[in-house]
Amino acid sequence: MVGIVLASHGGFADGIAQSAEMLFGEQSNFAHVILRPDEGPDDIRGKMEESISSFDSQDEVLLLVDLWGGTPFNQASGLLESHPSWAVVSGMNLPMVVEALTQRMTNPEASAHEIATAIIAPAKDGIKTKPTNLMSEMQTQTVASSDKSEEIKNKSIPEGTVVGDGHIKYVLARIDSRLLHGQVATGWIPAMHPDRVIVVSDRVAKDDMRKSMIREAAPAGVKAHTVPLAKMVEIANDSRFGNTHALLLFENPEDVLKVVKAGIDIKTINVGSMSYSVGDVNANNVLSMNQEDVDTFHELKKMGIKFDVRKVPNDKPGNMDTILSKAQSLLNEQNK
Incomplete structure (x- = not known):
């Protein structure tokens, strides 16, 4: 595995590393070093060498630095002289580190x-503006061409046609009140390789602004759609989607239960995040629940649904039984 070092003037590298691990979870063979105002070239080089020596292997190392020609870049470049298999990339930004x-x-x-x-194009593509007319003409055309409709249609395929085995494939079904955000876009999508992300929500399907934000949040090469629950059931029964590999996103367990009862074949639910609302209890640091949520999870379990409690793919799975037991205990205390 390639070891990765982030290096910058000031605390920039520390901040990007923290942001990246919020999206991916704690990383091994991953270091960040900074050049402080009272330090010189030898100091930052020493920090790089110390970080690299802590990696499992020093055969392959990638150094991401902030500024071409700056001290971190110059010292990283010096290290390459005796390590031709290593590489340095300047212009570090979060999309670059994520990629x-x-x-x-x-x-x-x-x-x-x-x-x-591989990281150059995503680093450049991560630079966008709102309104889009502030970008260059070429960039604006690229963004416009990637803006897909939220409607899921197969107009070019005659109705009744069976594509593949005629059954849509669910690579992941996730409960996350934030829906399509950084942890999904940079963690779960690369890990699960869907060709479509489908947000399944009656409420969000009526919100044009949120639908637009969801479309824009999808990584390159992945279509993002927002559909109401009834539409999702139609899609699940449409044989034209037999070659589709979909990642489903739900805001809450109640919506999951409705589509499962309607016949959608979900066997495992990834439980990622449930935001706090008045009346909820905090079952852990990312899952807030009310009594209906707890009861719904129990009903899903009785139906044979398994739970995968993780924010990001690298997280150690949580124990859903323990989480539900804690939530029920807190709700009982709250209702006394």
């Missing part, structure tokens, strides 16, 4: 040179 971690996660055998090549 580097994604590449490493999905292809552990990739070399530092291969990852360095």
Whole structure:
């Protein structure tokens, strides 16, 4: 596995590393070093060397630095002289770091040179503006061409046609009140390889602004749609979606229960995040529930649904029985 070092003037590298681990979870063979105002070239080089020596292997190392020609870049470049398999990329931003971690996660055998090549385009593509007319003409055309309708249609395929085995594939079904956000876009989508993300929500399907934000949040190459529950049931029964690999996102367990009862074949639910509302209790640091939520999870369990309690793929799975027991105890105390 390629070791990755982030290096910058001031605390920039520390901040990006913290942001990246919020999206991916704690990372091994991943370090961040900074050049303080009272330090010089030897100091930052020493920090780089110390970080690299802590990696499981020093054969493949990728150094991401803030500024071409700056001290972190110059010292990183000096290290390459005796390590031709290493690579340095400047202009570090969060999309670049996210793509580097994604590449490493999905292809552990990739070399530092291969990852360095792969992260350039996402680093550039991550620079966008609102309104889009503030961007260059070429960038504006690229964004416009990637803006897909939230409607899921197969107009070019005659109704009744059986594509593949005629059954949509669910690579992941996740409960996350934030829906399509950083942890999903940079963690679960690269890990599960869907070709569509489908937000299943009656409420969000009526909100044009949220639907637009969801479309824009989808990574390149993945279509994002928002549909009401009844539409999702139609899609599940449409044989034209037999080659579709979908990642489903739900805001709450109640919506999951409704579609399961309607016949959608979900066997495992990834429980990621449930935001707090008045009357809820905090079952853990990311899951807030009310009595209806707890009862719904129990009903899903009775139906044979399994639970995968993780924010990001690298997290250790939580114990849903323990979480529900704690939530019920807190609700009982709250109702006394």
